[in-house]
Amino acid sequence: MGVLEDKLPDNILFTNVDKFLNWSRKNSLWYMLFATACCGIELMQTGAARYDLDRFGAIFRATPRQSDLMIVAGTITHMMADRVKRLYDQMPSPKYVIAMGSCANTGGPFYKDSYSVLKGVDKVIPVDVYVPGCPPKPEALIEGIMKLQKKIMEEKNLVKK
Amino acid sequence: MEPKKIYGILSEKFGGKIKQFIESTLPPSVLVETGAIADVCRFLKEGDGLDFTSLMCLSGVDLKEQGKMAVVYHLHSMKQKHKITIKVELDRNNPHVQTVEQVWPGANWYEREAYDLLGIVFDGHSDLRRILLPEDWEGHPLRKDYVYPKRYHTWDV
Numbered sequence: 001m002g003v004l005e006d007k008l009p010d011n012i013l014f015t016n017v018d019k020f021l022n023w024s025r026k027n028s029l030w031y032m033l034f035a036t037a038c039c040g041i042e043l044m045q046t047g048a049a050r051y052d053l054d055r056f057g058a059i060f061r062a063t064p065r066q067s068d069l070m071i072v073a074g075t076i077t078h079m080m081a082d083r084v085k086r087l088y089d090q091m092p093s094p095k096y097v098i099a100m101g102s103c104a105n106t107g108g109p110f111y112k113d114s115y116s117v118l119k120g121v122d123k124v125i126p127v128d129v130y131v132p133g134c135p136p137k138p139e140a141l142i143e144g145i146m147k148l149q150k151k152i153m154e155e156k157n158l159v160k161k
Numbered sequence: 162m163e164p165k166k167i168y169g170i171l172s173e174k175f176g177g178k179i180k181q182f183i184e185s186t187l188p189p190s191v192l193v194e195t196g197a198i199a200d201v202c203r204f205l206k207e208g209d210g211l212d213f214t215s216l217m218c219l220s221g222v223d224l225k226e227q228g229k230m231a232v233v234y235h236l237h238s239m240k241q242k243h244k245i246t247i248k249v250e251l252d253r254n255n256p257h258v259q260t261v262e263q264v265w266p267g268a269n270w271y272e273r274e275a276y277d278l279l280g281i282v283f284d285g286h287s288d289l290r291r292i293l294l295p296e297d298w299e300g301h302p303l304r305k306d307y308v309y310p311k312r313y314h315t316w317d318v
Contacts, residue, residue, distance in 0.1 A: 078313055079295045115278075115302035115309065116293055123316040 018157050025068070025094065026149040027057040032067040034087065037074025039101040039135040046138040056145055064090040069148070070125075071141075075103040075110065076118040088125045096152070098144050099127045102134045109134070162210065162243045164189040170211070175201060183248075190233070190246035198232075198249050199259040199285075205236060205247070206264050212240045216265040221275035223253070225305040230256040230281060251281065260286040278303040 015023075035043055047053045047060060061067045064087045076084055088097070099121050102108030107119035121127060128151060131144035168182045168191050178201070181192040193201050205213040213236040222231040234247040251258055260283040261268045272283040273292040280301035283289060291298065300307055310318055 077293075078298070078318070079293075081316065082295075082314070113309070115307075118316070119318070 018155070018159060019153075021157050022153050022155055026152040029056065029058045029069045029096070029145065029148070030061045030067050031058055031069040031071050032064055032087070032091070033060040033062045034070065035073040036076060036080060037101075037103060039073035039103070042135045042138060042141065043071060043073045043100065046141045051138040051142065053142070053145070056142075056149070058145060064088075065092065067091050068094065069096045069098065071098045071100050072104040072121045072127075073100045073135075075108070076121050076124075077116045078118055079116070081118045081121075081124050084121065085124050094155075096128045096148055097121075097125055098129045098131060098141075098148060100131045100133075100141060100144070101136055102132065105130050105132065162241055164191075164243070164245050167191070167211065167243070167245050170208070171201065171204075174204060174208075186246055188235075188244040188246050190248050192248045192250070195249045195251060195258055198247070199261060199264070201247065202234070202261045202264045205245075210241065212238045213245070214239055216261070216267055216271070217244075219261075219268055219271035219275065221279040221281045221303075223279055223303065223305050224250075225253065228253050230279065232258055232275065232281060234261070256281040257284055258282075259284050262286055277301070280304065 045051060058069070068091070070088060070091065072084065088095070099105050103110065103117070104121045107114065107117050110117035111119055118124065129144045129148045131140055133140050165182070168179070171191060172179045175197060178194040178197040179191060180194060183190045183192065205211050215237040217235040217237050220233050222233060224231055230251045230253050232249050232251065235244070236247065237244050249258055258281065260272055262272065262285070269286070269288065270292060272286055273288070273290060275281045276283060276289055277291040277293050278301055290296065294302070298313070299310065312318060
């Protein structure tokens with residue numbers, strides 16, 4: 001440790017505040033228990049023992065008030081879109097959104113001439129990561145979460161730049 | 162029982178209110194006068210040897226070229242193991258028909274769906290609201306002359 005050697009007690013690390021905040025946020029991405037279609041089944045698989053999303057510090061919460069991450073898993077209808085927006089508004093900041101699967105990305109198979117399906121959840125709430133697939137495999141969702149973690153690590157909370 | 166025979170029983174009971182027997186559909190269908198549909202359905206459910214206890218499907222049809230709408234009832238009898246289709250035709254500009262909710266309670270949601278997507282009004286229905294689309298949606302999207310809106314609430318459709 002050079003000049004500081006022997007001048008500090010044990011268990012002290014040096015980092016900057018942003019990095020520390022981002023590191024703690026990216027490793028405690030509690031996601032909301034929320035699924036509207038077959039992507040929800042893959043989401044459950046990802047959370048279950050084999051793929052074990054808990055490894056990333058991501059555990060599900062049954063209320064938006066305790067969630068940091070909304071994984072929009074499935075088709076969103078116009079009727080549901082109002083509710084999605086309300087749930088998003090109820091989440092405390094900082095909050096993130098993953099659009100999982102074709103329906104949440106663009107409307108998917110319902111894109112052409114569907115009267116009831118929202119053509120992509122980004123028309124209603126801001127989306128951080130898009131995960132393609134119909135439905136995406138658990139590996140794909142995990143990659144999406146890792147992409148989001150990478151994005152969180154690059155955030156500037158206190159330094160303006 | 163053969164559909165033809167069911168048609169015979171209906172004709173005997175209701176006379177001129179049973180208009181036509183159409184063999185080309187599957188199962189063969191009976192065209193019924195619009196005003197008589199509730200009575201015919203109750204008879205089909207409760208009549209001797211008919212026992213149509215199950216309404217498999219109720220659908221609305223937009224027959225724009227003919228200026229009509231239709232409601233189609235697919236019936237099945239668990240006991241007698243026979244099937245039949247009942248049809249009624251409505252005026253396209255003012256589609257009204259009696260509800261069959263009092264005969265088969267399951268018709269409730271089917272009729273709400275037909276109302277939501279085609280705008281067919283079921284007189285006597287206990288709770289005729291939209292079922293698939295939001296309450297404040299405009300128009301009925303499965304009508305053939307429906308124009309899709311550009312925006313709904315704060316987003317593009």
